[in-house]
Amino acid sequence: MSVSFELKSITATAIKELYQVDISSENIQVNETKPEFEGDYTVVLFAFVKQLKQSPDAVGNAIGNYLKTHFSNLVKDFNIIKGFLNIVVQGGFWLDFLNENATNTNYGFRPVKQDKVMIEYSSPNTNKPLHLGHLRNNFLGWSIAEILKEQGNTVYKTCVVNDRGIHICKSMIAWEKFAEGKTPETEGVKGDHFVGDYYVKFNDEYKKQVKELEEKGLSTEQAEKDAPIMVEAQDMLLKWEQGDQKVHDLWATMNDWVYKGFDETYKEIGSDFDKTYYEHNTYLLGKDWVDKGLQSGVFFAKEDGSVWIDLTEDGLDQKLVRRKDGTSVYITQDIGLADLKVQEFGIDRNIYVVGDEQNYHFKVLKLICQKLGIPSADGMYHLSYGMVELPTGKMKSREGTVVDADDLVAGMLRIAAEKTAELGKVDGFEASELDKLYNIIGLGALKFFLLRVDPKKRMIFNPEESIDFHGFTGPFVQYTHARIKSILRKTEGENNNAAISDDLLPLEKKLTVSLEQYPTVISESAQAMDPSGIAIYVFNLAKTFNQFYAELSIANAESPEKKALRLQIATLTATTIQRAMHLLGIEVPERM
């Protein structure tokens, strides 16, 4: 149990003993004491002085004295300032903590939950390559999966590939018209980019045709509908749905090109999946649920035969679930897929990492699944994240203003290589080791940049300014780890047991207190489905270590006891950095 949790609990005990008043420990506020005051943790007294009918000073004194006498193993001393009860934790407590955890290479792993959780993330369309927005999605999904695993859950990562539909047909039509038999192999272009280029070509041609029709006097709306290339794409979609062999062959070929490209990108950025669903296999799911819903009265039919659900009582609108011609809409297959996931994996929780533009959709989906009684419907959660925008506004693939994922990653690796070369600290590295290092640093900077902000907030990325390698960044944290490892290499095998000594110095204390909070940070991040708390935490931990490092010598400490103590602190800091960064999908180097 964490110190702050323990303090809440014993404060509740004290209040009960002293005043015979029950206050739940959750309602007691314990903060870290501000640096300008004496103490480690602070109990905020205002919250219950009214209930106890005494002044903050009186209450604080009573509680402080009670804790000091009855919990002397934890509480050493206290002081009260303006309604804040500052508590000094026994120095021995911190030493015990270090002795127990310093060599624990699994520090932070706490199996407190045993749910089966599915996390759907990435879910690309197969008509164009991945871009910066996908990167945010991929990094978030992967990180949340690791965070939930760290809490003991069993996690299945899944990807739903949107491999059918009008957007694919657009690329296909453009390829038929303009490619003259070219392939990714003949052109030496990555498959997803190759297909994406034809998607762009489609839109160029489409725009041209619309303009021509408009000049002939058609309305914009009519021109958009009548443009020959669009008509051809629609026609191709129809043929695909009818199972036309030639169309299916082309579709399969072009999708394969894209998959190959995606696989490369996923490998590069570290995304992986336990199960991949393809939309061409799932888009017909959910039809039986519409019938069941009609029978049970969850859905209702209108006169024209279309099927709806009325969500007005839930504050939403009426929503269509089956067209009058009997065909499915998008949400129908989501219902079916949600059910399929439960059948195949027996999941308790079903998390979707999808952009916030679909907030409404997922609200509806969850309500429908709950009303239909699909198992685990209550465990459905839309991990909604904000769009990544450019200073000029939204990225638009049709207008070529997207930041391409592969380009961005390549750029990050190049910058990592340049900076590393400038600093010249990696003498003796072999070429393969250097490549590995650039990869660790470049991707570390990128992932940290995207994960350090609250997922639900929109974020702005300026391609003109490269992502930083100093300050609140991945490389800063990685560098701190490398520094520690350098010391640990030199002191390997030395006595690593801190003898009992007097009080810790301020920076020794600050680091230790911070280390002790790590498991709590993980559970808060898991609870909030938000990796940014971990990024902020690990940055602050690294920063504190660097202060410690600048002020105190570890290898040449003033006494053997101090050296042992600081080695413990350094060891646990390295472990914590490594594990916390891993939860963000970021590796840390031994040297850099």
Added chain:
RNA sequence: GGUCUGGUAGCUCAGUUGGAUAGAGCAACAGCCUUCUAAGCUGUGGGUCAUUGGUUCGAAUCCAAUCCAGAUCACCA
């Protein structure tokens, strides 16, 4: 128009269920490498927490209204 987000330093962002004098990084300026890796450390300047009102011992945080930005409300996916 309805619903939902968001608005904090020049820029990018933190700020736990309301708590002490609102914090980081970047950028700017001034210092620190003969001593464990300077991708580091120390210091300085920088704020009407969008606006107005309310709730109370106390509000960036809760409530209401207003302004601004975005998303969404398709027999599209």
